[in-house]
Amino acid sequence: MSAIVGFLSSAIRLSTTFLFGSMGETITEKSGHLNLGTPGVMCVGAAGGCLGATLYVTAAGGAVNPFLAVLIPALFALFFAALMGALYSFLTVSLRANQNVTGLMITTFGVGLGKFVKGALGSDADVAIGQICKYFRTLFPFADKLGWFGQLFFSYGILVYLAIALAIVTSVVFRRTRIGLHLRAVGENPATADAAGISVTAYRYVATIIGSAVSGLGGLFYIFDYVGAWDSGLTATEALGWLAVALVIFTLWRPNLGILGSILFGALYILPNYLNVGFAQRDLIQCVPYLVTIVVLVITSMRKKRENQPPASMGLNYFREER
Amino acid sequence: MIRNEKAKRDPLFHISKRETLPFWKSAGIRAIAIVAALLLSGILSAIFIGVDPFTFIGKLFEGVFGTERRIWTTLRNLSVLLLIALALAPAFKMKFWNIGAEGQVLIGGLACAVCMYFLGGKAPDAVVYLCMAVSGILAAALWAVVPAIFKAFWGTNETLFTLMMNYVAMQAVSFFTSLIVKDGSGTMKNATHLHGVQFPQIGNAYLLTILVAVVLTVGMWIYLRYSKHGYELSVVGESENTARYIGINVKKVIIRTMALSGAICGVAGVLLVGAINGTVTTSTAGGQGFTAIIVAWLGKFNPVFMILTSFLLVFLEKGTSQLDLMNNAFASMITGIVFFFIIGCEFFVVYRLKFRRPVRKESASDASVGGNAETPPSTETESGTPTEEKSEAESATEGAADGTASPYRRVCDKLAQGAGTVAKACAKGFGALRGTCSKGMKRLKSLFGKKNPEEQRTEEKDAEEEK
Numbered sequence: 001m002s003a004i005v006g007f008l009s010s011a012i013r014l015s016t017t018f019l020f021g022s023m024g025e026t027i028t029e030k031s032g033h034l035n036l037g038t039p040g041v042m043c044v045g046a047a048g049g050c051l052g053a054t055l056y057v058t059a060a061g062g063a064v065n066p067f068l069a070v071l072i073p074a075l076f077a078l079f080f081a082a083l084m085g086a087l088y089s090f091l092t093v094s095l096r097a098n099q100n101v102t103g104l105m106i107t108t109f110g111v112g113l114g115k116f117v118k119g120a121l122g123s124d125a126d127v128a129i130g131q132i133c134k135y136f137r138t139l140f141p142f143a144d145k146l147g148w149f150g151q152l153f154f155s156y157g158i159l160v161y162l163a164i165a166l167a168i169v170t171s172v173v174f175r176r177t178r179i180g181l182h183l184r185a186v187g188e189n190p191a192t193a194d195a196a197g198i199s200v201t202a203y204r205y206v207a208t209i210i211g212s213a214v215s216g217l218g219g220l221f222y223i224f225d226y227v228g229a230w231d232s233g234l235t236a237t238e239a240l241g242w243l244a245v246a247l248v249i250f251t252l253w254r255p256n257l258g259i260l261g262s263i264l265f266g267a268l269y270i271l272p273n274y275l276n277v278g279f280a281q282r283d284l285i286q287c288v289p290y291l292v293t294i295v296v297l298v299i300t301s302m303r304k305k306r307e308n309q310p311p312a313s314m315g316l317n318y319f320r321e322e323r
Numbered sequence: 324m325i326r327n328e329k330a331k332r333d334p335l336f337h338i339s340k341r342e343t344l345p346f347w348k349s350a351g352i353r354a355i356a357i358v359a360a361l362l363l364s365g366i367l368s369a370i371f372i373g374v375d376p377f378t379f380i381g382k383l384f385e386g387v388f389g390t391e392r393r394i395w396t397t398l399r400n401l402s403v404l405l406l407i408a409l410a411l412a413p414a415f416k417m418k419f420w421n422i423g424a425e426g427q428v429l430i431g432g433l434a435c436a437v438c439m440y441f442l443g444g445k446a447p448d449a450v451v452y453l454c455m456a457v458s459g460i461l462a463a464a465l466w467a468v469v470p471a472i473f474k475a476f477w478g479t480n481e482t483l484f485t486l487m488m489n490y491v492a493m494q495a496v497s498f499f500t501s502l503i504v505k506d507g508s509g510t511m512k513n514a515t516h517l518h519g520v521q522f523p524q525i526g527n528a529y530l531l532t533i534l535v536a537v538v539l540t541v542g543m544w545i546y547l548r549y550s551k552h553g554y555e556l557s558v559v560g561e562s563e564n565t566a567r568y569i570g571i572n573v574k575k576v577i578i579r580t581m582a583l584s585g586a587i588c589g590v591a592g593v594l595l596v597g598a599i600n601g602t603v604t605t606s607t608a609g610g611q612g613f614t615a616i617i618v619a620w621l622g623k624f625n626p627v628f629m630i631l632t633s634f635l636l637v638f639l640e641k642g643t644s645q646l647d648l649m650n651n652a653f654a655s656m657i658t659g660i661v662f663f664f665i666i667g668c669e670f671f672v673v674y675r676l677k678f679r680r681p682v683r684k685e686s687a688s689d690a691s692v693g694g695n696a697e698t699p700p701s702t703e704t705e706s707g708t709p710t711e712e713k714s715e716a717e718s719a720t721e722g723a724a725d726g727t728a729s730p731y732r733r734v735c736d737k738l739a740q741g742a743g744t745v746a747k748a749c750a751k752g753f754g755a756l757r758g759t760c761s762k763g764m765k766r767l768k769s770l771f772g773k774k775n776p777e778e779q780r781t782e783e784k785d786a787e788e789e790k
Contacts, residue, residue, distance in 0.1 A: 034482060036422075091663065095670040100420055100482065101620045102666060104613050109659025115652030120371065242490060249483050279501035287494035290487045297487070301479035310480050315420070321340070 005148045007267070007274050009155055015259075015266035016156075017042075017222045019163045021244025022262060023170055023255050024215030028085075029248060030174065031207035032187040034315040036103030037088055038215050039241025040110020043234045045081040045216025046223045047114035050125045050230065052076025057128040066135040070158060073132065074220060081216020084110055085209040092317055093204050099315050107238070114219075114234050126230060133228040136221075159221045164259055166214065171256035183207055187311035190318035200318050218244060243269070246293040252300065252308045265289050336676040349672045356668035357635070360661040367660070372653065386645025387638050397641055399529040399599070402536035403591055405633040407608075407615035409536075409543045410587035412624040413580050415616075416547065418560040419474065423467065423485025425612025426492030427585045429605070431463035431592025433496050436603040439596070440503065452522060452597075459593035460586045466492065467585025468578055475574035489612065493605045500603070522598045532594050539587065544626040556580050588612075621665060635661075 021042055028035045035041070052073040057064060088106050091097040118125055136157045143154035174180040185193040186203040194200050219237055223230060231237050247265055251257040268289050272282040300308045344352075361383075365376025374382070387397050407424050414421040438454040446454075470488060473479035522531055547553040559566045559576050566573050596603050618636055622629030639661055643654030 036486075087663070091666055095667045096674075097666040097669065098620055100422060101617050104422075104616060105659055105662045105666065107613075108610075108655050109663070112652050112655030112659060116371075116656055119652055242486075246487055246490075249487075280498050283494045283498035283501065287491055287498070290490045290494070294484060294487045294491070297483055298473055298477070298479055301473065301477045310483070314480075315482060321338075 001148065003274070005151055007270070009151050010270055011267035012152075012263055013156060013160060013266070014226055014270060015262035016160045016163045017218045017226060017240050018244050018247050018262035018265050019167060019258055020159075020218030020221060021215050021241055022247035022251065022258050023163070023167055024081075024211040024213070024218070025245055025248045026211070026251075026253055026255055026258065027170065027183075027214065028208050028211035029253060029314055030183050030187045030311055031204045031211075032190060032311055032313045032316065032318070033089070033092065033204060033208050033211075034099050034103065035085075035088055035106070035208060035211070036100060036245070037084065037106025037110060037212075038103075038245050039238040040107035040114075041081050041084045041212045041215045042110075042219035042222075042241045042244070043114035043237050044084050044110045044219070045077040046219035046231070046234070046237055047117035048080030048216065049073035049077040049220035049224060050121060050129065051080075051117055053128040053132050053224070054121050054125045057131055058124065064131060064135075069132045069135045073224060074159075074217065077216045077220035078213045081219075082209045082213040084216075085212025086205070088212070089205045089208040093201055096317050096319060099317065107241075111234050111238055114237075118230055129224060129229060133224050136225040137228070157225045159217065159225055163217075163221075167255040167259050171254060174255070184311070187313060190313055191320075194318070194320060200320075204318075215241075215244070240269075243289055246290055249310075250289075250293045250296050252296070253310065336678045338674050338676055341673060341675050344672060352668055352671050353665065356664045357661065360664035363664075364657045364660055367657075368653070382645060383638070383642030386642040389645075393641070395527065395529040397637055399532050400641065401630075401633050401637045402532045403595060403599070404611050404615055404618060404637060405536050405629060406539060406591040406594070407588060407611055408618035408622065408629050408633055409539055409626060410584045410591065411615055411619040412543060412622075412626065412629065413547060413553070413556055414584040415619055416560050416624045417556040417577065417580050419471070419577060419581065420482040421467070421470075421485050421581065421584055422482055422613070422616055423470065423488045423492075424584075424588050424615055425608045425610070426485070426489035427463045427467050427588035428592040428595065428608040428612055429489075429492040429496050429603070430466040431459040431585075431589030432596040432603045432607050433492075433499060433592075434462035434589075435459035435593045435596045437499065437503070455522075455597050456590075456593050459596070460589035463589025463592055464582045464585040467581045467588065471578045471581030475577040496603055496605050496607075522594075528598075531598050535590065535594060539590070540626045540630065543587075547624070547626070552576075552579070617662060621662075621669075 021038055024041070025035060025038045028038075050073070052075065053069070055076075056069060056072040060068075084106055088102055091102045092099050136159065139156065139158045139161065140150075140154040143150040146154065172180075174184065182193065182198045183203055185196070185198060186200050186207075190200045193203075218240070222237055222240060227236075243265055247258065247261050250265075251261040268285060272285050275281075275285075277285070361380060362376065365379045368374045368379045369376055386393070388394055407428060410427070411421055411424055435455045435458060438451065438458050442451045442454055466488065467485075470479070470481050470484040473484060474481045547557075555566070555571050555576050558569070558571060559573055563573055566576070592607070595607050600607060614636055615633075618629055618633045621632040636658070639658045640654065643657045
């Protein structure tokens with residue numbers, strides 16, 4: 001029992017990385033931008049958080065305020081990740097560059113930038129992360145007293161609850177508000193949206209920047225909460241980023257489904273650690289998220305249900321004069 | 324109120340598509356972008372790692388051409404990257420976004436390595452070589468055909484499908500490696516025939532790869548330009564409906580092209596395993612499947628241009644890795660920056676910005692305050708070499724305003740296009756900033772009951788406009 005609860009609760013914890021990443025990517029993709037830079041953006045978010053944490057811990061000296069210790073890295077992560085989103089949208093919307101190429105460049109650049117920032121900060125950053133990560137990890141002090149119930153539902157840090165709340169808010173915004181309607185219109189058919197007086201440029205810029213900022217939180221969470229130490233080489237963060245991209249497809253561009261999907265991905269990702277299996281089986285299990293994503297992609301394309309399709313103009317830039 | 328003002332103001336410039344530029348002009352624009360990017364990288368390196376720009380660029384060249392060995396490895400790396408990019412070119416030309424080259428290369432390499440592992444030493448060398456090559460190419464082609472079939476029959480999104488296939492391929496490589504190799508070394512090497520089963524060397528260890536790349540480059544150029552297949556796939560890329568109307572079997576073309584694309588990726592994988600590394604790991608392709616996308620796209624899917632773009636990429640990668648700083652973090656940053664510039668400059672090759680004249684005449688004071696006079700401080704933070712660009716932009720717009728055709732105008736115009744976007748963004752941002760600031764100031768003023776002269780002026784203006 002306790003093993004299962006432990007497994008589930010760490011699956012839920014890890015799922016937050018996927019949830020932030022895929023939610024950000026969903027917001028971006030709904031506007032018609034296939035941002036393959038998400039892994040890079042997540043690395044930049046992590047590095048931004050690292051920078052914020054180091055600056056704050058150095059400035060605060062011994063007295064670290066728990067509230068600020070979480071807020072400042074989070075704001076840095078949001079800001080840096082948003083900058084990457086702005087760069088992406090500047091290149092694709094204003095300079096009309098190919099989205100796949102730009103996205104992949106963002107990934108290369110973002111991973112490099114992340115490593116570079118950490119390299120420049122040196123061991124100060126490790127100290128800061130070690131000092132601060134405990135504030136990320138706990139929110140409800142009474143969780144220990146509630147047994148398995150507490151461990152399953154109340155043992156997480158603030159970012160976990162924030163991610164779930166954001167996912168619900170996002171899906172409500174998509175489905176129930178005018179902004180969401182306009183955003184979907186821009187992603188489905190920008191020419192029609194433009195004719196209806198919706199600013200395609202503005203929606204794409206804002207959606208991509210917000211989406212990137214949210215994705216950046218995923219990287220921040222992975223470093224500061226899940227691992228509690230810098231991911232040297234950022235290889236794990238990048239791999240999680242690609243899984244987040246897969247998750248967007250798996251959940252059919254729905255952030256509320258994303259909550260469950262990310263828990264499933266999180267469970268699959270950590271399952272080999274709990275099963276005591278050989279390397280070969282481990283590889284098979286780690287392959288499953290990608291395979292199920294492919295299966296979902298194939299099935300939705302075969303069934304042709306319109307509400308389950310990718311945004312129709314995803315990956316295509318829109319120029320008014322080139323219709 | 325602010326909205327009104329905006330609606331009345333003409334946009335600073337408008338964008339129109341160019342006639343095709345003469346070759347030297349478009350090459351010039353790209354060269355300017357590369358030089359600017361290298362300068363910016365040099366400045367960054369001076370700031371962050373204390374290497375001054377000229378030493379920095381010198382070191383790049385040293386890293387690439389420093390020794391004979393380096394030149395050979397540069398050429399070999401270039402060949403591998405070029406091969407993968409060649410594989411992508413027909414697919415991209417067909418508007419089939421195959422971003423699964425990484426996986427296709429890996430699967431080709433895996434099949435080749437398995438043949439090498441099991442057959443090496445047990446069969447005549449020539450048979451082993453043949454098996455390695457054929458199995459690798461076939462496996463990669465099959466791997467690439469899977470998403471093509473789904474795309475052709477059900478319209479499955481190929482970008483996402485091929486992206487996912489990359490990771491399946493990586494897991495497959497490490498799965499088979501740990502399944503087959505029992506000694507725990509984790510590398511699939513034929514212990515008895517460590518080098519014996521590798522492809523025979525021609526001249527030296529590098530030449531085989533280079534020769535294959537040269538042959539396939541020429542072959543692909545002919546295929547895309549002169550063959551019926553090449554024509555068909557470009558028609559499918561331009562418009563599927565047209566292709567169907569003129570009797571091209573679109574499904575067949577998609578599947579055939581992807582099989583070809585996968586097969587060439589397989590060649591790259593076979594060479595990586597059989598001629599370069601001697602083994603297969605998940606990092607055998609090393610991200611080149613993704614880099615090749617950039618090469619192919621920047622080379623406009625033209626094999627000859629792709630030689631140049633892949634050289635540029637290999638140059639940056641090898642050159643910056645020679646700086647050897649912080650696990651190549653700086654290297655990938657520099658690569659990123661250079662390619663942002665190159666991606667960005669394509670815009671100026673395809674489009675031209677026309678600056679508007681009447682902006683100056685009419686609401687001169689208003690526009691110039693927002694557009695020109697106030698921008699320089701914010702420009703400096705944004706671009707690498709802002710001051711010279713800025714002044715040229717101004718002179719160009721002034722020239723346009725006067726209507727005098729100065730001899731320098733054409734050159735200036737070109738440079739101004741680069742500065743124009745920056746200037747426009749700044750002007751827009753500044754306008755918005757000014758709007759919010761003046762609003763906030765107004766509120767403050769109403770609290771304190773005082774008005775400063777500038778505020779009064781703008782208010783009077785607003786009042787005039789409302790009349």
